[in-house]
Amino acid sequence: MFESAEIGHAIDKETYDAEVPALREALLEAQYELQQQKRFPVIILINGIEGAGKGETIKLLNEWMDPRLIEVRTFDQQTDEELARPPAWRYWRMLPAKGRMGIFFGNWYSQMLQGRVNGDFKDPVLDQAINQSERFEKMLCDEGALIFKFWFHLSKKQMKARLKALADDPLHSWRISPLDWQQSETYDKFVKYGERVLRRTSRDYAPWHVIEGVDAHYRSLTVGKILLEGLQNALTRSSLHPDKVNAAPLPTQAVDQMNLLDSLDLTLRLDKDDYEEQLITEQARFSGLMRDKRMRRHALVAAFEGNDAAGKGGAIRRVAAALDPRQYNIVPIAAPTEDERAQPYLWRFWRQLPAKGKFTIFDRSWYGRVLVERIEGFCPPADWLRAYSEINDFEEQISQSGIIVVKFWLAIDKQTQLERFQAREEIPFKRFKITEDDWRNRDKWDAYRGAVGDMVDRTSTEISPWTLVEANDKRWARVKVLRTINRALEEAFEKSDKKAKKHKH
Template sequence: MFESAEIGHVIDKDTFEAEVPALREALLEAQFELRQQGRFPVIVLINGIEGAGKGETVKLLNEWMDPRLIEVRTFDQQTDEELARPPAWRYWRMLPAKGRMGIFFGNWYSQMLQGRVHGEFKDPRLDQAIAGAERLEKMLCDEGALIFKFWFHLSKKQMKARLKGLKDDPLHSWRISPLDWQQSQTYDKFVKYGERVLRRTSRDYAPWHVIEGMDSCYRSLTVGRILLDGLRQALDRPKVRPQKVSVAPLPALDGQVTLLDSLNMTLRLDKADYEEQLITEQARFSGLLRDKRMRRHALVAVFEGNDAAGKGGAIRRVAAALDPRQYSIVPIAAPTEEERAHPYMWRFWRHIPARGKFTMFDRSWYGRVLVERVEGFCSQADWLRAYGEINDFEEQIADAGVVVVKFWLAIDKETQLERFQEREEIPFKRFKITEDDWRNRDKWGAYRAAVCDMVDRTSTEISPWTLVEANDKRWARVKVLRTLNEALEAAFERSARQARKKKR
């Protein structure tokens, strides 16, 4: 795979200097058009052999282009903040907005290669990391991102010659880094696993470009030309993407019995039972959040439900059990300009809590398969692929110790009407009712179908849905707290079992 990058590509200095002015002008023009259109972000992944010109090339790109529109990100040793969260969190929060370019050193490929080369894990885990990278890049490209992946290469002979030349030069020996010497000892393994990664992850939507790094003129011109060609193709494409041909539509639910139909909506608690059970579950929850075992976990609670189902009241009863420093509440409404400029999942990744912390989402990433689907805010292709993207997201955060608990608070149509009318009549509740609520009520059937599809496709062993009978608010609030307690206790027990296995 690397043979063509070991044959000695060279461009003489005169040719280089003759071509650079036109290339710089074209790159600048494309960069400003990228900003003006604001249709997609550009992500440039920098990988390869140490000493092959990665840093020099990026430095030159910053000189050729406007550095104000380029975000260079370096992912070295993980910070305490990053270690307390899922691995992908550090990358998601640094993604460039539409109209901008992000250059990533030490990206997800660097992490998986260094880990495998140094024996931190075996091939099965490398294969998992490769599959995860493929899913991430596919999602980003489906959201419109343009991804360039560069592997800067040197042959083993070229690498050794470079190190010897620098070592013998007192004026430039300082350029040799500890990583250079380290990689000189692990070159064969690094190339072996690098080839495996490139072979598995070079796709039509995000291909790898292998660049021979020995000659700086060849290296710089080649990277500049690839960037320019890719940018121009993306910028010149029609603004309206053609609708993808999708699979057959999901079956209609007309006349079918659904999970929502199976709920017993008559379940109730009288006031005395409610007050006793509520305080019991709140005390239990408070103790679990303060338990030392919580240091290995974070907790995410997702609240979805019919309008007027009592999500806010349930959230307040959960919060009442805790010190405000222990939790955060993230209300999800229509996306802001900043959020629209990033991939859909970006605004949710940013709020994933650190270990020991608890976040409640009042509405969530499920908006794509609920309101966006029903109201036509995204294409059918977008919400159909969202089921898989959401499952992948929840699996990633669960693997990192995040306990994900998802609630759908269900009420029947008659109860909703009563609560709407009550909100209109009581002055301090009028702010809760809007024209959108009445309009959504007219689409009750469409939302019901979307909810059933959502539960069918995203209620997994890793993060199952809990359907809450919410005609009686007291019953719903106690069930929410009890479910959170049971989920945390189950997570603590799983962690204890895993710890016992490791000791054997």
């Protein structure tokens, strides 16, 4: 894969000077068109051998184009804030919005390669990281992003010649960094694992471009032309995926018309005395678990979904009442803002993930895509159909990093909902809780039931199972929610205790 980058490509200064003005003008034009259309973001990943011209090329692109529309991000050592969250969090929060360009140095490829070269982990972990990056990029492209991946290359001979020339030149020896010397020692390993990564992650939606870095004129013109061609093609297409046809059949209703929600016993209830005793017991248990020192290795996320008027707000209040307000954050999810619409769908949820020791409650969640957006036609079927696997990926990644995920569907029957709607309309301080949309959604009761069945079927996993809550009786529902959270915390603590013991031996 890297052999073609060792040909000794070179372009003379005269040819370079003649071609640059037209290239610069066309790149600027494409950049302003990108900003105007605001249809997709551009993500440029910069990787490769030290000294092959990565920094110089990007500096040049900033000169050729409008730097105000380019965000250059460097990911060096993780900050304390980043270490307290899942590894991908640092990349998600830096993604460029639609209409902008983001250049990522030290990206996910750099991290996995350095870790493997330094012996921090073995091949299976590298392969897992490769698979994760593939899924991440596929999701970004499905959301509309245009991704360019550049590997700047030097042969071992070329690298040694460059280091020697700089070391012998007192005016330029300062340009040699400790990383240059380190990589000259580990060159063979770096190239071996680099080739493995490139081979596995060069896909039609995000291919790698290997650029020989010896000649500055050659590499600058090559990168500029690749960017220009990719941008112009994307800007003139009506969609970044014109050939993307949804071939998968849409989910169908069960032949016997039965639904998972039919299995719930909605007559379950608690009388007032039992409720008060059990509620205070579970709240005390929850408060103690959140203060447990083992919580420092974990964070907690609770996602609340349910029928309108199923009592999500009341359940959330009883959960929060057990804690100090500094321990938790409640995130109500409404229609996305303009900023949120300019990013991939899961961006607004990644940004809100809690640090270790903390708790985030989502009042409605990332499941909106396969519920309200599906039913109301806010996104095409291809988008909500792929959302199931993207959500499973998201929950797997955050669970692996120590976040405990609990998900609740609060279920009530149609008659109970009607009674609660009518009661809300009669009580002055509850009137704000009932809207035209609530009545309109009621007409789509059966469609929502079908969507909930599909959602639970496709996203209730061993890592992150759904809890269906019988919510006709609010007291029963509140206690069940708290008890489920407490069990999830205790199970996570037990697992991490076993893991810690294993590592000791």
